[in-house]
Amino acid sequence: MSHGSGGNLVDIHGEKIDVEEEIIKKFSNTQCPALQGKPKLFLLQYCRGDELDFGVEVSSKVKLLGSRARTQVDCPTFSKLPTVTDILIANSTVPGFVSNRNTQQGSWFFQCLVEVFKENAKNVDIRDMFDVIGRILNEKESNDRSRRKQTFEQTNRGFYKKLYFNPIGEVDEDYDIDDEDCDETCSKKQQKNRVGLRRNVREAWKVLLN
DSSP, X not given: OOEEETTEEEOTTSOEEEHHHXXXXXXXXXXXXXXXXXXXXXXXXXXXXXXXXXXXXXXXTOOOOOOOOOOOOOOOOOSOOOSSOSEEEEESSOTTBOOOEETTTEEHHHHHHHHHHHHHTTTSOHHHHHHHHHHHHHHXXXXXXXXXXXXXXXXXXSOOSOOOOOOSSOOOTTOOHHHHHOOTTSOHHHXXXXXXXXXXXXXXXXXXXX
């Protein structure tokens, strides 16, 4: 999570870091043999340009597609691996555009990611959860007059595993970390936003499963 532009992150000293060359390529099968065959997940929250996304009007006849169907297939075992495999990259926005942020709630991308992961990580794989995150972000827009939008981007580089974040041990389903942290100083508006985001997560799942 940082400021940035184009394909560069900006570090705490204001220096640019090339995301592709200085981060992602370091985890290729040639440069990082210890992680061959292991899932490598990058969650990147930074602006990739200066352009604001104001959205476009859509005809009522246009029907948005849901999740792609996935089936298990038996693949042969190979003695060699491609240079790049098992990498899944999640960018909060697409090239050229800013990554929107709420000054109180945080970035749009991580708001959606945390809520989707918290409710579904125990039994839904990462790629399906990314589909839900992307759909929620597509429907989100700013409350100001400009009604800004944002598009989530995921890049799959030979990542065909089912990756789950199963909890280690039993978790009390009634326990909600947000509710525990939300003391008397937490505004009613913040609580309402959290409830609304949870509702959006559930609605997105209904659409994708139909």
